[in-house]
Amino acid sequence: xxxxxxxxxxxxxxxxxxxxxxxxxxxxxxxxxxxxxxxxxxxxxxxxxxxxxxxxxxxxxxxxxxxxxxxxxxxxxxxxxxxxxxxxxxxxxxxxxxxxxxxxxxxxxxxxxxxxxxxxxxxxxxxxxxxxxxxxxxxxxxxxxxxxxxxxxxxxxxxxxxxxxxxxxxxxxxxxxxxxxxxxxxxxxxxxxxxxxxxxxxxxxxxxxxxxxxxxxxxxxxxxxxxxxxxxxxxxxxxxxxxxxxxxxxxxxxxxxxxxxxxxxxxxxxxxxxxxxxxxxxxxxxxxxxxxxxxxxxxxxx
Amino acid sequence: xxxxxxxxxxxxxxxxxxxxxxxxxxxxxxxxxxxxxxxxxxxxxxxxxxxxxxxxxxxxxxxxxxxxxxxxxxxxxxxxxxxxxxxxxxxxxxxxxxxxxxxxxxxxxxxxxxxxxxxxxxxxxxxxxxxxxxxxxxxxxxxxxxxxxxxxxxxxxxxxxxxxxxxxxxxxxxxxxxxxxxxxxxxxxxxxxxxxxxxxxxxxxxxxxxxxxxxxxxxxxxxxxxxxxxxxxxxxxxxxxxxxxxxxxxxxxxxxxxxxxxxxxxxxxxxxxxxxxxxxxxxxxxxxxxxxxxxxxxxxxxxxxxxxxxxxxxxxxxxxxxxxxxxx
Numbered sequence: 061x062x063x064x065x066x067x068x069x070x071x072x073x074x075x076x077x078x079x080x081x082x083x084x085x086x087x088x089x090x091x092x093x094x095x096x097x098x099x100x101x102x103x104x105x106x107x108x109x110x111x112x113x114x115x116x117x118x119x120x121x122x123x124x125x126x127x128x129x130x131x132x133x134x135x136x137x138x139x140x141x142x143x144x145x146x147x148x149x150x151x152x153x154x155x156x157x158x159x160x161x162x163x164x165x166x167x168x169x170x171x172x173x174x175x176x177x178x179x180x181x182x183x184x185x186x187x188x189x190x191x192x193x194x195x196x197x198x199x200x201x202x203x204x205x206x207x208x209x210x211x212x213x214x215x216x217x218x219x220x221x222x223x224x225x226x227x228x229x230x231x232x233x234x235x236x237x238x239x240x241x242x243x244x245x246x247x248x249x250x251x252x253x254x255x256x257x258x259x260x261x262x263x264x265x266x267x268x269x270x271x272x273x274x275x276x277x278x279x280x281x282x283x284x285x286x287x288x289x290x291x292x293x294x295x296x297x298x299x300x301x302x303x304x305x306x307x308x309x310x311x312x313x314x315x316x317x318x319x320x321x322x323x324x325x326x327x328x329x330x331x332x333x334x335x336x337x338x339x340x341x342x343x344x345x346x347x348x349x350x351x352x353x354x355x356x357x358x359x360x361x362x
Numbered sequence: 363x364x365x366x367x368x369x370x371x372x373x374x375x376x377x378x379x380x381x382x383x384x385x386x387x388x389x390x391x392x393x394x395x396x397x398x399x400x401x402x403x404x405x406x407x408x409x410x411x412x413x414x415x416x417x418x419x420x421x422x423x424x425x426x427x428x429x430x431x432x433x434x435x436x437x438x439x440x441x442x443x444x445x446x447x448x449x450x451x452x453x454x455x456x457x458x459x460x461x462x463x464x465x466x467x468x469x470x471x472x473x474x475x476x477x478x479x480x481x482x483x484x485x486x487x488x489x490x491x492x493x494x495x496x497x498x499x500x501x502x503x504x505x506x507x508x509x510x511x512x513x514x515x516x517x518x519x520x521x522x523x524x525x526x527x528x529x530x531x532x533x534x535x536x537x538x539x540x541x542x543x544x545x546x547x548x549x550x551x552x553x554x555x556x557x558x559x560x561x562x563x564x565x566x567x568x569x570x571x572x573x574x575x576x577x578x579x580x581x582x583x584x585x586x587x588x589x590x591x592x593x594x595x596x597x598x599x600x601x602x603x604x605x606x607x608x609x610x611x612x613x614x615x616x617x618x619x620x621x622x623x624x625x626x627x628x629x630x631x632x633x634x635x636x637x638x639x640x641x642x643x644x645x646x647x648x649x650x651x652x653x654x655x656x657x658x659x660x661x662x663x664x665x666x667x668x669x670x671x672x673x674x675x676x677x678x679x680x681x682x683x684x685x686x687x688x689x690x
Contacts, residue, residue, distance in 0.1 A: 075549040077610025078640030079668035083550055090596030090605045115385040117608040119632055120596070124608030126385065129669055130676075220606060222388035222631035225497035229606060236595065243599065261634070262596045263606065268388075269496060288487075288499045299499070300387040 072097075072145055074138055077124070080114075082137055084123040090262060094121040095219045095231060096154055096341045097145075099305050104144040113137070118304045119220040120229060120263070154341040160215065160307040160358050162333040163266070166318040167208045167279035168192060171253040176277055179249040191276040195242045195259065210240060211278065212310035214352050216264055217339075218302050226268035226286035226300035230308055234348050240264075248274035255281040257310070268300075282313055282321040283330055293331050307337065309356055333362050363429035365478075367511040368462070372421040376482045376501035376513070378414040380627060381490035388631045391611060392492035392500065395473055395576060395627055395650035398536060398679060399437035403477030405688040406434035406454045408524040413481025413516070414491035416507075418474050422465035423507060431457040431515065432524065437474035438538055438651065441466025452535055454528040471538035471651045472574075479524070480516035494628060495576075525688035534682040536647070541657045545645050545671065548662050550613060551604060551636035559586035559619065563638065563660055568622060570656040576628040579652060586619050588636075598634050606634040612641035612649075614660075624649055642668035644675040 073085040084101065087094035102118035105125065112132025117124040127137050148154075173190070180187035186194045196207040216230035223229075232239055244260040249272060252258070256267040258275030265275055268286035285302060287295040294301060313321070324330035335358040343351045367374075377400065380393025394400035394417055401411040416423070422440065435442045435451050442449045443464045449455050451474075457463065468474070484491050484502050493501025502513055552560065568583035588601035596605045602617055609615070609625055615635040616622045624641055626649065641649055642663065652658065663671070683690045 076547055076640070076665050077550055077637070078547050078612050079643050079665060079672055081610035081613075081640065083608070083610065085607070087594075088597070088605065089594035114382045117386040117631065119606060119608045121605045122607040124385075124610060124632075126382065126610075129672065134665060134669075220608075220632060221386065222608065223606075223633055224630060225388045225494070225499075227388055261598050261606075269498075271496065286497070288497065288504065300384075300389070302387075304386070 074142070076134065079129050079134070080126055082125045082127065082134065082141070084125070084141060085121070086123065087121045090120050090231065091236070092217070092231065092233070092344060093341065095217065096156070097148060098123050099156060100148055100154060101141060101144055102304070104147070105141060108140070110137075110140065117222065119222070120231070156305050156339040156341075158305040158307060158337060158339055159334050160309060160337050160355055162309050162311050162359055164282040164313045164317070164321060165212070165257050165279045165310045166282060166315065167211075167312055168204065169280045169318075171280050172256050172277040175249065175251055175253055178251070179245070183245050183247050183249060185243065185246060192278050195240070195276055195278065198242055199240055207240070208278070208312065211264075212312055214349065215307050215309045215355060218304055218306040218308060219263070221300070221302050221304055224269055224271065226302065228266055228285070228302040228306070228308070230264040231262065232264065233307070233344060233352055242276050244274040245276070248272055252277065253280060255285065257281055282318050283325060283332065291328060292325065301332070305339070307339065307355060309359065333359055335359055335362055363427070363431065363515045365425045365427055365513045365515060367507050367509055367513065368424040368426060370507040370509055370511070371418055371423040371465075373419040374423045374507040375417050375493040375495070376414050376484050377417045377492045378490055379412060380492050381488050381500070384488055385631050389488065389497060389499075390494060390628050390631060392490065392494045392576075393627050394475060396437055396475070396536075396647045398647045400475045400477070401679070401690075402452070402530050402534070402682055403434045403436040403475045404481070405525065405683050405686050405690070406436070406452075406528065406530065407432045407477050407479040408522065408688070409477065409479065409481055409519055411690050413477070414484065415478075416476040416482060416513075418465070418476065419472065420468050422474065424462065424464040426462045427457050427459065429459045432479035432518075433457060433463070434477050435474055436477065436530070438471025439469040440474050450529070452530040454524070470540075470653065472653050473650065478515050479522070480518045483514040483516035496628070525686045527686040530682065531685060534678075534685060536651065538651055540655065542648060542652055543659050543661055544649055545642045545661050545663045545668070546614065546639040547642060547665055547668050548639040550610070550638060550640065552638040554589055554591075554601070554636055555638055556587040556589055559588060560638075562586050563622070564662055568658045568660070570652045570654050570658060571621065572654045574652070574654060576626060578623050578625045578629060579649060581622045581624070581658060583622070586616050588619050602636050603634050604636045606632055608632045609637065610640045612643070612646055613637040614639050614641070626650060642671055644668070644671035
């Protein structure tokens with residue numbers, strides 16, 4: 061993996077999305093360092109509480125800011141973010157106060173299998189096989205079981221939330237040559253089950269709502285991640301569960317465990333296992349798997 | 363008081379000025395697609411610009427009011443009928459309890475608006491009454507209207523005081539044409555188009571396809587060319603792919619170089635297609651009025667021009683309000 065000193069110092073590109081949006085492309089390629097820089101810029105901008113800033117949207121390797129030009133001059137916004145970028149370059153330690161969350165997943169489940177069957181010929185690279193088998197093959201893995209193992213044994217960073225309400229894009233916290241990469245469907249499906257755990261390019265995701273989608277489908281998350289009714293405790297403050305910067309550890313569950321979780325959700329007692337952590341970029345880059353073990357320890361005993 | 367929905371029409375939703383501040387988690391701004399038309403409806407019935415209206419798409423609803431009501435229909439040209447009799451658009455109408463409102467065939471554009479004194483009184487969600495159907499939030503139960511729905515209407519504002527004028531003068535009504543020139547600010551990833559591709563975008567004519575809704579409008583035309591490159595890690599294999607990024611509302615993406623898509627008020631907040639420019643804020647209502655088949659040219663303008671157009675539109679809109687003697 062690239063060292064922080066080379067990846068983080070590259071100058072961002074600033075460009076306008078009409079008269080209401082400023083787009084800051086931190087890097088063309090995805091990397092942990094680029095995403096970290098995006099999140100740092102977003103949090104500095106948010107902390108500054110500048111009048112006229114309407115939306116601050118950190119994405120994988122870029123930041124989108126919506127502003128009201130009647131309140132905040134575009135040039136003033138650009139200067140402010142450029143100065144934050146300069147400040148970041150001078151900071152020794154880059155840390156993120158966040159949380160690690162355990163997300164139970166029923167891999168190789170019947171819901172995604174049923175939908176996948178309806179979108180094979182003309183949609184999928186291997187119409188005769190399953191999405192997981194294909195993913196295992198293109199990553200040179202032995203079988204589906206090894207792919208599933210690789211998918212959940214190391215945690216992921218939520219690098220962006222969006223597309224539709226509450227959908228997290230995730231980037232696995234491993235060296236680049238260990239990243240799972242799978243092409244998207246040849247043509248997008250018109251249907252994807254709610255809570256499908258998907259994958260496209262190097263990104264994992266969880267579909268927050270049922271609908272169109274082009275990512276390969278590997279399983280279903282057992283619990284909601286978007287709850288407009290705000291019925292469960294984890295949604296008391298906001299209807300969307302995930303935030304950029306969240307660290308996700310997938311946990312494989314059996315059908316019986318999945319059903320037990322459904323019962324807890326119906327009873328209103330389900331809560332995600334989660335713990336606060338401080339994520340340190342330099343440690344994550346120096347020894348990803350060793351640092352992941354340390355992060356995952358935070359979930360022990362909860 | 364309330365409106366009872368007999369026939370819901372094609373896609374009738376509650377909308378207002380929209381909700382901002384949650385685009386970072388994928389919740390779009392929503393709100394009336396044609397903000398200008400919606401707010402002049404509000405002006406006619408003694409509301410502020412903030413009250414919620416009903417947005418009707420092509421085929422409007424049939425509804426009955428359970429009390430006397432003050433309404434106005436603005437936006438795309440359509441025959442407005444009260445108990446089957448024609449009534450003027452862009453004009454304040456007084457309904458009696460039990461009166462039925464219905465519509466004829468739309469004669470241009472895409473959407474018209476029913477404003478009612480007191481506004482449509484659904485609960486605010488994240489600071490707005492606008493419907494976001496995909497996320498099932500806001501509006502009436504988070505969805506488009508259905509037959510049998512009873513839609514609550516709020517109490518009149520300002521003790522029921524109505525503006526002195528009861529009709530929007532002709533010069534303040536938008537034109538619903540079959541040809542449009544849409545101003546855009548180039549940027550974002552326009553540098554990834556070939557010169558020929560950029561030339562096609564700006565010099566050729568594009569037509570709105572039937573694939574157009576609140577999320578976005580797709581255009582057909584000669585296509586564009588993307589520069590070939592070795593794709594960055596995580597970006598996907600097509601030259602029109604980028605590492606998934608936030609999408610500006612109004613931004614234009616051209617997946618595969620074939621059909622440009624302008625994202626509108628229910629935009630997906632991000633994705634992996636390069637954007638080449640963004641419709642200026644002053645022309646977003648214009649794009650919202652574009653029916654399938656509308657011949658469109660894109661004109662590149664500077665950020666300064668876009669800001670000036672924005673000020674001009676605000677001035678024009680404020681003048682319309684004061685012309686009616688209404689306060690925004």
